[in-house]
Amino acid sequence: MYKPYRACPICSIEDATFVHEVKFALFDKHPMKNGYNVIQCNGCSFVYADTHVTQDELDIYYKELSKYEDKNIGTGGGFTPEDKDRLVKTAVFIEEHVPDKNIRIADIGCANGGLLKELKHLGFQNLVGVDPSASCVDITIAEVGCEAYQYSIFNIDKNIGKFDLVILSHVLEHILDLPSIMDRLNELVVDGGLIYVECPDAENYYKIIHAPFQEFNTEHINHFTEISFENLAALHGYNKIFTSNKTLKLPSGEDYHAVYGLFKKAPNPNYTLKKDDIILENIEVYIQESDKIFKEIEQEITDIDVIQQVALYGIGQFAFKLLTSPALYNRKLKLFDNNDINIGKAINGRLVLAANTIAKEFLKEEFTIVITSLIHEDGIRKQIQGAFKSSGKFPVIKGFKKLLTKEQSYAHSTF
Numbered sequence: 025m026y027k028p029y030r031a032c033p034i035c036s037i038e039d040a041t042f043v044h045e046v047k048f049a050l051f052d053k054h055p056m057k058n059g060y061n062v063i064q065c066n067g068c069s070f071v072y073a074d075t076h077v078t079q080d081e082l083d084i085y086y087k088e089l090s091k092y093e094d095k096n097i098g099t100g101g102g103f104t105p106e107d108k109d110r111l112v113k114t115a116v117f118i119e120e121h122v123p124d125k126n127i128r129i130a131d132i133g134c135a136n137g138g139l140l141k142e143l144k145h146l147g148f149q150n151l152v153g154v155d156p157s158a159s160c161v162d163i164t165i166a167e168v169g170c171e172a173y174q175y176s177i178f179n180i181d182k183n184i185g186k187f188d189l190v191i192l193s194h195v196l197e198h199i200l201d202l203p204s205i206m207d208r209l210n211e212l213v214v215d216g217g218l219i220y221v222e223c224p225d226a227e228n229y230y231k232i233i234h235a236p237f238q239e240f241n242t243e244h245i246n247h248f249t250e251i252s253f254e255n256l257a258a259l260h261g262y263n264k265i266f267t268s269n270k271t272l273k274l275p276s277g278e279d280y281h282a283v284y285g286l287f288k289k290a291p292n293p294n295y296t297l298k299k300d301d302i303i304l305e306n307i308e309v310y311i312q313e314s315d316k317i318f319k320e321i322e323q324e325i326t327d328i329d330v331i332q333q334v335a336l337y338g339i340g341q342f343a344f345k346l347l348t349s350p351a352l353y354n355r356k357l358k359l360f361d362n363n364d365i366n367i368g369k370a371i372n373g374r375l376v377l378a379a380n381t382i383a384k385e386f387l388k389e390e391f392t393i394v395i396t397s398l399i400h401e402d403g404i405r406k407q408i409q410g411a412f413k414s415s416g417k418f419p420v421i422k423g424f425k426k427l428l429t430k431e432q433s434y435a436h437s438t439f
C-alpha cells in the first residue's frame with residue numbers, strides 16, 4: 025500500500041498504488057518543486073498526480089500565468105477553423121440535450137467566449153462567462169455581448185445567482201481539491217439543473233503522444249475517463265445523462281482526445297462507485313511508449329560531442345523533464361524561449377534567454393540547438409533559420425518530431 029500526500033480527489037480515500045515517477049527541473053520557486061508520483065486510487069481506480077503542492081500555491085501560479093497566456097484549449101476563442109469547429113460541435117451537443125433556449129448557462133473558464141458565442145448563434149439567450157483573466161472577460165463581453173465576470177472557480181460571488189447549466193471545459197484536470205469545487209458547483213446549479221464537463225481523455229493518452237510524458241505535466245494533475253467523471257458526479261449528487269469521448273484538433277494541427285459528459289443534479293444515495301478496469305493498462309502503454317521516445321532522445325543528446333555546448337529551445341513541459349536527464353549532466357548548456365513569461369526566469373540558477381538573441385549568443389560560443397517543443401518543431405526551425413539568416417555561421421539543429429510519428433503508429437498497432 026502506498027500512502028499518498030493527496031487523498032483521492034474523487035472518493036477521498038488515502039490508499040493508492042504507485043504508477044510512475046515524474047521528475048521535473050522547474051523554474052526556481054515553482055510550487056511543484058522536483059515532480060510527483062502518478063498514482064492510482066485503490067478505491068475508485070482514479071489516476072492522479074500525488075503532488076504536495078497546495079491549492080493556494082497553484083492559484084498564485086495560475087494567476088501569474090493568466091496574465092500572459094493565450095488559451096488554446098478550454099472553451100477557447102473560436103479564432104481558428106479547428107477551434108471554431110470544436111466549439112460548434114460542443115454547442116450542438118448541448119442544444120440536442122437542452123432544447124429550452126431560455127435556460128441560464130454559465131461557462132466557467134470561458135477563455136475568450138468561443139463556446140458562448142456558438143451557443144448564442146443557436147439561439148441561447150441567457151449566457152454568462154466566468155474567467156480568472158481580465159482580458160478574457162473583456163473579449164467575451166465584446167465578442168459575445170453577454171455578461172462576463174472575472175472570478176476564479178474558487179471565488180465566484182454568490183450574487184452571480186444560479187444556473188440551469190454550468191459548463192466546465194478543460195478545468196477539472198487542473199483542480200487539486202475536486203470535492204470543494206463540486207460543493208461550490210452545487211451552490212451554482214439549480215435542483216434538476218445540468219453540468220457539462222470536458223477534460224483530456226486519459227484512456228486514450230497512448231494513442232497520440234505529443235511529446236513523451238506530455239500528459240504528466242505541471243498543470244494536469246487529474247486524469248479523467250468516462251467512469252471517473254461518473255463517479256465524481258454521482259458522489260456529489262449528479263446523475264449521468266451521457267458520457268463519451270471525442271477527438272479535437274489542436275491549433276498546431278495535432279489530434280487530441282477528450283472525454284466529456286452531461287450530468288443532472290438529482291442525488292442518488294444508492295450509487296456505488298464504479299471500478300475502471302481499462303485505465304491502468306492504457307496508462308501503462310502510454311508510459312512505455314513515452315519512455316521509449318524519451319530514451320531515444322536522451323541517446324541522440326548523449327551522442328553530441330561532449331565538448332559541444334547544447335542550447336535547449338522551448339522551455340516548457342518537455343524541457344522540464346529533459347533537464348533532469350543524465351544526458352545533460354556536466355554539459356555546457358543554454359536555455360532559450362519565445363514566451364515573455366519564461367524569459368528571465370531561471371532553472372537551477374540558469375537563466376532563460378530570449379529566443380531572438382540566439383544568433384548573438386552563438387557568436388560568443390557555438391552550440392548545438394535541441395528543439396524541446398516537439399509539436400512546434402517546424403515553426404521553431406523557421407524561427408532559427410530566420411535568426412541566423414544574416415549570420416555567416418549556422419548551428420546544428422536537433423529535433424525529435426520524427427520519433428513521434430514512428431511511435432504513434434506502433435502504439436496503434438498494438439491494439
Ligand SMILES: [Zn+2]
Nearest residue numbers: 032035065068
Ligand atoms: Zn478514489
